[in-house]
Amino acid sequence: MLRISAELRDKIIAHARADHPDEACGVIAGPAGSGRPERFIPMLNAERSPTFYRFDSMEQLRVWREMDERDEEPVVIYHSHTATEAYPSRTDISYAMEPGAHYVLVSTRDPGAAEFRSFRIVDGEVTEEDVAITPGTGARPE
């Protein structure tokens, strides 16, 4: 199950809408081992494509090092699909390399209603999971 605040969910959806028709992507970091998404980190889609995303390699290094220093891990890795459903594609599955992450998919194909779903992708297998919206902002005070 993914437990996430309404505020963080809304930030992901807003990012996806802002980048539409290109795919948006990013991370929500949280304390290592906690499973709690807390720190929203929108990332550049270096591909700037409506059907593919890739984190910029130097931005990824900076963000991964920062998480390491803060004893965090990528709790959520999110991206959007702009014309298809919010479900992992074969490409999404083959590139998923963070077995501990919740892979959140958003679809912006319908301008009136965003689809927001979460999945675990481990050893090439996709399992959809429930999303529980938690009260508050989800972020710890700094």
Next chain:
Amino acid sequence: MSIEVRIPTILRSYTGGEKSVQGSGATLAELIADLDSRHPGLAGRLTDESGLRRFVNVYLNDEDVRFLGGLEAKVNDGDTVTVLPAVAGGAIGAA
């Protein structure tokens, strides 16, 4: 000679769970071969017939080795090499 190599979660099965291992070599290619001699199979996750795997990011200190000559990048004692699988995907090729 000692070069620190930081290993991402997904490849720690090759290093007995270690997130950092030591290696030696004059180039990235030699370093990878050296690591593979103690951690069999690791080289195959970093390289293929055409060189460094496209969706694996390898950094030498603070730079992406793609800009330093890839597998021919020179490495020195005290350097840190970091491996991060690229985070990528998308609707392309959707089932």
